[in-house]
Amino acid sequence: MANAANAIGELAECLREARLGKALSRQDLATKLGCSITTVQRAEGGGAPPPWSTVRDYVGIVDLDPGETEALWKKAVAFRRKITRPSFTQSPGIDLVRTPDELGAALARAWEDSGRPSTREMEQRADRHYQETRSYASLSRSSAERFSRRKSLPGSERTLQAYLVALRIPERRFPMWVQAWRRVQHHRLSQRMADREQVKLTHRMEAPFAKARMQEAGLIPREKFPGAVAPWSAVHTSCAQVSRYRLRSVLQGLAHCPVCGDWLSAGTGEGENH
Ligand SMILES: [Zn+2]
Secondary structure, eight states: OOOTTSHHHHHHHHHHHHHHHTTOOHHHHHHHHTSOHHHHHHHHHOSSOOOHHHHHHHHHHTTOOHHHHHHHHHHHHHHHHHHOOSSSOOOOOGGGOOSHHHHHHHHHHHHHHTTOOOHHHHHHHHHHHHHHHOOSOOOOHHHHHHHHTTSOOOSSHHHHHHHHHHTTOOGGGHHHHHHHHHHHHHHHHHHHHHHHHHHHHHHHHHHHHHHHHHHHTTEEEOSOOOOTTSEEEEEETTTTEEEEEEHHHHHTTOEEOTTTOOEEOOOOSOSOOO
């Protein structure tokens, strides 16, 4: 989870909470933004402030005040400028690394500290070590490029160790790196679980509203509310056929029954107190 104690963390938390408030997974949001899930992860990771264009797109989709959010973003950028040294990586000691972003920074930093070897050189070093000892793994040039430029993280301990071999980091230091890698996996898992819980809770709160809107449109749901953008199996009362509908399309008046062709629309749920 981002460290809310500084302005970058505050912005990251704000973006994450706004997304969860809309019951959107990171993938849902990435799809709506038309960006990769990595962009969403970075924006909410608290390592560096995302570009303004990303923040502006968030504002357009989740419930955020544009003025307040812009102020928060400016504070984050100012904070980033204050802490940024000439080196492009900020990383805590490897024994303090907890988040994916911190590990990414540490991996990039290690590459810088070892004199920025080329990807070809790194591939050769790892390969030679692997041929000789059969320990760890080989390392492709594209992996070497991705880890050293902070684009992705090693997917396994063996790949991590191959990267360390490629940077000529002494083997006695490997266990610390492996521990850090494991902490990051744990962090990711627990955050994913927390996200899922939050989404479930929001769905539970919204379920009665969702069901009422479906019924107005002549649809009787046959399963639990899966969220506004997921297909939801329901019976169309006029033709008694089961199909799958998205609540959002129903609310937008864009849904129709694929069997009988009727257009379906629901009210907004306002002005119901007659
Ligand atoms: Zn029908």
